[in-house]
Amino acid sequence: MTDHRAVNLLRSMKRIRLVEETIAERYAEWKMRCPTHLCTGQETVGAAVGQVLRPDDFALSTHRSHGHYLGKGGDLKRMLAEIYLKGTGCSGGKGGSMHLIDREAGFKGSTAIVGGTIPLAVGLGLSIALKGSDQISCVFFGDGAVEEGVFYESVSFAALKQLPVLFVCENNFYSVYTPVAKRQPAGRAIHALAAAMGVNARHGDGNDPLAVLDQVEAAVAEIRSGGGPRFLEFETYRWREHCGPNYDNHIGYRTEAEFLAWKERDPVLRLEAELLARGAVTGEQVAAMTDTINEEIAAAFLFAEQSPFPAPEELHAQVFKQ
Amino acid sequence: MSRIITYAKAINEAYFQAMEQDPAVICFGLGIDDPKGVFGTTLGLQDRFGSARVFDMPTAENGMTGVAIGASLNGIRPVMCHQRLDFFLLALDQLVNNAAKWHYMFGGQDSVPITIRLIIGRGWGQGPTHSQNLQALFAHIPGLKVVMPTTAEDAKGLLLASIFDDNPVVFIEHRWLHNLEGHVPEEACRTPLGKAATVREGRDLTMVSFSYMTIEALHALDVLEKQGISCELIDLRSIKPLDWPTVFASVRKTGRLLALDTGPEFCSVAAEVVARVGMECFDALRQAPQRLALPDVPTPSSPSLKKVFYQRSEDIVQAVGGMLGRELSVAELEQQRTWPLDVPGEWFRGPF
Numbered sequence: 001m002t003d004h005r006a007v008n009l010l011r012s013m014k015r016i017r018l019v020e021e022t023i024a025e026r027y028a029e030w031k032m033r034c035p036t037h038l039c040t041g042q043e044t045v046g047a048a049v050g051q052v053l054r055p056d057d058f059a060l061s062t063h064r065s066h067g068h069y070l071g072k073g074g075d076l077k078r079m080l081a082e083i084y085l086k087g088t089g090c091s092g093g094k095g096g097s098m099h100l101i102d103r104e105a106g107f108k109g110s111t112a113i114v115g116g117t118i119p120l121a122v123g124l125g126l127s128i129a130l131k132g133s134d135q136i137s138c139v140f141f142g143d144g145a146v147e148e149g150v151f152y153e154s155v156s157f158a159a160l161k162q163l164p165v166l167f168v169c170e171n172n173f174y175s176v177y178t179p180v181a182k183r184q185p186a187g188r189a190i191h192a193l194a195a196a197m198g199v200n201a202r203h204g205d206g207n208d209p210l211a212v213l214d215q216v217e218a219a220v221a222e223i224r225s226g227g228g229p230r231f232l233e234f235e236t237y238r239w240r241e242h243c244g245p246n247y248d249n250h251i252g253y254r255t256e257a258e259f260l261a262w263k264e265r266d267p268v269l270r271l272e273a274e275l276l277a278r279g280a281v282t283g284e285q286v287a288a289m290t291d292t293i294n295e296e297i298a299a300a301f302l303f304a305e306q307s308p309f310p311a312p313e314e315l316h317a318q319v320f321k322q
Numbered sequence: 323m324s325r326i327i328t329y330a331k332a333i334n335e336a337y338f339q340a341m342e343q344d345p346a347v348i349c350f351g352l353g354i355d356d357p358k359g360v361f362g363t364t365l366g367l368q369d370r371f372g373s374a375r376v377f378d379m380p381t382a383e384n385g386m387t388g389v390a391i392g393a394s395l396n397g398i399r400p401v402m403c404h405q406r407l408d409f410f411l412l413a414l415d416q417l418v419n420n421a422a423k424w425h426y427m428f429g430g431q432d433s434v435p436i437t438i439r440l441i442i443g444r445g446w447g448q449g450p451t452h453s454q455n456l457q458a459l460f461a462h463i464p465g466l467k468v469v470m471p472t473t474a475e476d477a478k479g480l481l482l483a484s485i486f487d488d489n490p491v492v493f494i495e496h497r498w499l500h501n502l503e504g505h506v507p508e509e510a511c512r513t514p515l516g517k518a519a520t521v522r523e524g525r526d527l528t529m530v531s532f533s534y535m536t537i538e539a540l541h542a543l544d545v546l547e548k549q550g551i552s553c554e555l556i557d558l559r560s561i562k563p564l565d566w567p568t569v570f571a572s573v574r575k576t577g578r579l580l581a582l583d584t585g586p587e588f589c590s591v592a593a594e595v596v597a598r599v600g601m602e603c604f605d606a607l608r609q610a611p612q613r614l615a616l617p618d619v620p621t622p623s624s625p626s627l628k629k630v631f632y633q634r635s636e637d638i639v640q641a642v643g644g645m646l647g648r649e650l651s652v653a654e655l656e657q658q659r660t661w662p663l664d665v666p667g668e669w670f671r672g673p674f
Contacts, residue, residue, distance in 0.1 A: 060392075091428045091429040101428045101429075108395055108432070109424070116415065116416070119385045119386070120391050120392035120420065121392060122388070122389050123400075124395060126392070126398070127393040127397065127398045129374075130374060130398060149384065150385050150415070150416070153386070154388065156382070156385075157382065317430065319425070320465070321433035
């Protein structure tokens with residue numbers, strides 16, 4: 001792996017982390033008036049996939065999509081303006097945090113119904129096959145989505161037609177407050193479900209950034225060369241509450257010890273340490289990288305705050321495409 | 323040039339012409355390439371356009387609706403079909419949560435140009451889960467268009483218009499109309515969505531109808547005419563958007579409204595028509611508007627229960643008589659029915 005790619009991955013992961021943590025810090029101002037699902041702690045997968053995919057590849061996501069959107073190249077200002085529900089937001093203020101889109105970056109949309117975008121990614125894969133291009137369609141989802149019927153319907157059809165689809169499951173072990181042990185039988189792996197449906201499936205540690213990048217690169221290369229769909233499952237962990245800016249380890253659905261064990265395995269710090277150790281970056285360079293990102297974030301928040309809300313007449317606009 | 327063909331053939335012709343006009347049009351559905359070709363409506367398509375554009379699908383209504391939506395986000399125009407509306411209820415998640423709001427919730431960027439053909443019916447013991455008329459359910463969802471053609475010409479024209487509309491369209495066909503014949507233009511005609519047709523002009527009362535009920539209404543109108551009652555019959559064609567100006571203008575002329583519906587009465591299309599006419603045309607109404615729809619019970623299977631469940635032309639005549647305070651004869655209509663009530667005509671031999 002070239003250092004250049006690893007440093008870009010670090011930059012992307014840091015950027016996602018700092019955006020999420022700034023949202024958490026400022027959420028109490030009550031200006032971001034929508035449910036907001038932060039991905040602090042699970043930045044790796046969105047950053048790595050986004051880095052490997054081309055801008056003309058498609059990606060779709062879930063309620064927890066900030067990292068996927070930013071990783072794929074989505075515009076930060078327009079994302080924050082959307083979370084502020086402003087007319088300049090990426091969805092014109094009609095979507096909010098759970099409905100992000102950036103067509104120029106190939107980010108085709110995120111929605112809030114669990115599993116809801118999985119068949120859309122397969123449909124985009126079908127459109128690619130019909131048009132004969134070498135694009136890839138990627139969808140991010142969590143461990144809860146594999147409990148939805150539509151997951152099976154979608155993966156099965158992608159296998160049947162050998163469509164160029166990359167399924168990416170971030171297994172963070174919780175569906176809101178419900179642990180995976182209460183939802184899925186012991187000893188059954190998510191990636192094994194996909195394999196049983198006829199899709200080449202692999203899994204890995206979602207908090208090991210360079211390993212994730214390798215796995216994504218391999219899968220994307222295989223799909224691009226006509227190998228059909230691929231399924232990747234990465235285990236990772238969200239630090240903050242399911243929805244909102246706080247920590248919630250005290251309320252009783254998970255333990256502080258479990259959280260601390262995952263925090264010890266902070267993927268951003270891990271990658272930074274690895275790159276420092278092998279001399280791919282210097283401490284000064286990392287500090288400069290952080291400063292640059294923070295300046296960008298400050299400017300984006302200012303843009304979002306200063307943007308106007310949608311005009312009242314927007315209520316009736318865009319119900320139908322005219 | 324027009325010639326006489328069936329409603330099913332008109333649908334088939336619309337497919338052929340849409341797929342010839344635009345390589346982005348694809349179609350799929352369970353059984354689309356089987357020997358029966360969805361009541362004859364999809365016969366020959368795969369031979370002509372190939373299995374990449376015309377294909378059978380897994381029994382996965384929700385997932386495949388999502389596949390259609392996803393493909394449409396990259397310039398494809400999918401046409402899905404389901405041999406019974408009831409099975410499509412499995413896909414309400416994708417239809418309501420994604421297709422209906424994709425354009426709006428992302429600020430008017432991508433849109434979802436998909437057409438979903440659903441077949442409804444009545445009779446032949448189809449019963450509770452094989453003949454539901456749930457058009458009102460779809461019409462209730464902002465962002466969906468709902469069309470229900472009655473004639474063969476409109477079946478073709480509305481299907482072509484639906485396929486080339488940039489929004490999701492739920493296209494509902496009544497099984498009892500598939501064998502109906504009518505003049506249909508040979509060219510790829512498009513009937514605009516949202517425009518009703520005034521099927522018959524009249525003075526005394528406005529009937530607002532759609533789909534198969536328009537056929538029952540036509541039979542009723544002839545008998546009413548002979549008894550000196552002149553009714554105006556409006557066939558909505560599109561349930562949503564609904565052509566309110568045509569409805570209001572007619573009610574303002576006649577002063578009376580009888581709204582007909584093929585579905586259950588509570589929150590029905592007929593209920594909406596009665597409500598809006600009551601609000602907008604109150605000054606012009608000579609009496610309270612009425613509606614004729616199905617009772618609020620699941621669809622029964624037995625012929626003896628269906629007889630009291632479905633509305634027929636006789637019921638329409640009697641409803642008009644009730645509004646006008648007249649005893650009207652339905653003897654002629656009863657004599658016309660030489661076949662059992664649970665089939666559309668002697669041509670129908672089942673099994674579905």
